[in-house]
Amino acid sequence: MPVSKSPKSPKSPQDNPDEANRRQALIRASARLFREKGYDATTVRDIAAAVGMRSGSPFYHFKNKQEILKAVMEEGLHQGFDRTVAALAKATTVQARFRALVRTQYGILHDEGSEFIAVLLYDWRSLPPEYMQEIIRVKDRYDALWQETLGDMLQAGLLGAHVDPQQAAVSDVKIARLMVMGAINFTVTWYKQKTQPEQMDLDALADSTVRFFMRSSQN
Amino acid sequence: MPVSKSPKSPKSPQDNPDEANRRQALIRASARLFREKGYDATTVRDIAAAVGMRSGSPFYHFKNKQEILKAVMEEGLHQGFDRTVAALAKATTVQARFRALVRTQYGILHDEGSEFIAVLLYDWRSLPPEYMQEIIRVKDRYDALWQETLGDMLQAGLLGAHVDPQQAAVSDVKIARLMVMGAINFTVTWYKQKTQPEQMDLDALADSTVRFFMRSSQN
DNA sequence: CCTACCGATCGGTAGG
DNA sequence: CCTACCGATCGGTAGG
Numbered sequence: 332m333p334v335s336k337s338p339k340s341p342k343s344p345q346d347n348p349d350e351a352n353r354r355q356a357l358i359r360a361s362a363r364l365f366r367e368k369g370y371d372a373t374t375v376r377d378i379a380a381a382v383g384m385r386s387g388s389p390f391y392h393f394k395n396k397q398e399i400l401k402a403v404m405e406e407g408l409h410q411g412f413d414r415t416v417a418a419l420a421k422a423t424t425v426q427a428r429f430r431a432l433v434r435t436q437y438g439i440l441h442d443e444g445s446e447f448i449a450v451l452l453y454d455w456r457s458l459p460p461e462y463m464q465e466i467i468r469v470k471d472r473y474d475a476l477w478q479e480t481l482g483d484m485l486q487a488g489l490l491g492a493h494v495d496p497q498q499a500a501v502s503d504v505k506i507a508r509l510m511v512m513g514a515i516n517f518t519v520t521w522y523k524q525k526t527q528p529e530q531m532d533l534d535a536l537a538d539s540t541v542r543f544f545m546r547s548s549q550n
Numbered sequence: 551m552p553v554s555k556s557p558k559s560p561k562s563p564q565d566n567p568d569e570a571n572r573r574q575a576l577i578r579a580s581a582r583l584f585r586e587k588g589y590d591a592t593t594v595r596d597i598a599a600a601v602g603m604r605s606g607s608p609f610y611h612f613k614n615k616q617e618i619l620k621a622v623m624e625e626g627l628h629q630g631f632d633r634t635v636a637a638l639a640k641a642t643t644v645q646a647r648f649r650a651l652v653r654t655q656y657g658i659l660h661d662e663g664s665e666f667i668a669v670l671l672y673d674w675r676s677l678p679p680e681y682m683q684e685i686i687r688v689k690d691r692y693d694a695l696w697q698e699t700l701g702d703m704l705q706a707g708l709l710g711a712h713v714d715p716q717q718a719a720v721s722d723v724k725i726a727r728l729m730v731m732g733a734i735n736f737t738v739t740w741y742k743q744k745t746q747p748e749q750m751d752l753d754a755l756a757d758s759t760v761r762f763f764m765r766s767s768q769n
Numbered sequence: 770c771c772t773a774c775c776g777a778t779c780g781g782t783a784g785g
Numbered sequence: 786c787c788t789a790c791c792g793a794t795c796g797g798t799a800g801g
Contacts, residue, residue, distance in 0.1 A: 371590030492765040506758045510733040517732030539725045546711040
């Protein structure tokens with residue numbers, strides 16, 4: 332029995348490749364718009380127009396606007412996780428892993444077409460509470476990638492200003508992660524790419540960041 | 551010629567103390583609501599209700615909703631500036647000035663009734679572009695307070711992981727400020743006070759932050 | 770500052 | 786996925 336050719340069942344988006352593509356297009360366009368104007372200030376009509384649909388059609392792919400936000404955040408966490416794992420895999424030393432984490436996070440936050448995590452950071456409050464748990468669970472796995480490397484750094488006395496490796500506590504690792512990731516994530520509020528020629532690019536920004544946080548060996 | 555007792559001229563809010571009070575009440579209530587739900591998700595009706603007014607009455611004090619947002623941000627910058635200057639005045643050493651900056655900023659961000667700067671950080675995008683210039687000018691003076699102390703710290707080799715005091719460049723100070731303030735400001739996204747008893751209070755958070763960023767003398 | 774209201778917009782739906 | 790639409794809400798105003 333051949334599968335019907337007309338896409339009439341939105342039950343499982345993965346079933347029909349065309350439908351999955353349209354769904355992905357909606358997620359990408361939404362991420363861009365949310366990042367630019369914010370979730371609340373972005374209209375379903377804006378989203379529809381961005382992918383060449385009419386105003387009611389996004390609801391064929393998503394139950395409501397909040398589901399779109401959730402999908403954007405999930406996409407961001409999955410992409411971010413994958414990119415981070417891939418970057419870590421290529422790094423051999425602790426220092427290299429740290430560099431990889433920093434540089435990758437900047438890419439995740441500022442690369443063109445990579446607006447998902449910025450949306451998560453900006454519009455977390457707009458996510459319905461019943462979705463938060465689910466997102467947090469994925470985010471925890473993400474944070475764990477950092478926690479491990481930062482813990483190694485602390486124990487080797489390579490991170491921060493003057494933490495004594497001997498008495499590095501668990502809470503120190505957590506604080507270190509919150510400070511380092513906070514500093515990096517906060518760049519979503521001020522860093523603009525491709526504006527001026529003298530503008531720091533992401534490589535330079537990552538270098539400066541690593542230099543600020545990481546102790547050099549000969550110190 | 552005696553001044554009319556009935557408040558009928560909203561031209562200069564400072565003229566009538568009652569009017570100025572109501573205006574302040576609106577700003578404070580708006581800050582709390584914006585901080586909680588975001589600017590877009592907060593209704594003028596919400597704001598009015600929070601101070602016991604009817605839905606149209608806030609427009610007696612403000613031209614429109616955006617003016618309220620601007621007023622909230624201005625209030626935050628002025629309060630923040632004053633608190634920071636006062637805190638710095640009491641500090642004698644560079645280290646003490648750094649501690650003062652960090653602890654004060656945490657208070658500015660998380661004290662009850664001090665939601666203004668958090669709103670500025672969260673809802674910057676919602677501010678009409680024509681107001682941004684004005685706010686940025688005040689913010690620059692604010693940042694300058696940090697820049698000076700952080701510059702001294704860098705030159706004394708007291709800040710960050712391994713910056714060589716001999717070759718500290720101007721851009722290093724700026725990066726240092728962006729990293730330190732970024733880490734602190736980003737706490738608006740995760741730090742919650744008074745939830746659990748084991749929850750770090752602001753003093754502990756400030757201590758951890760200082761310990762992470764500042765080099766101790768005997769290092 | 771209230772009453773009474775309006776025009777516009779927005780998320781969402783029915784029915785094909 | 787489109788057409789056609791609706792109910793609700795929202796920022797803002799007139800007139801006192």
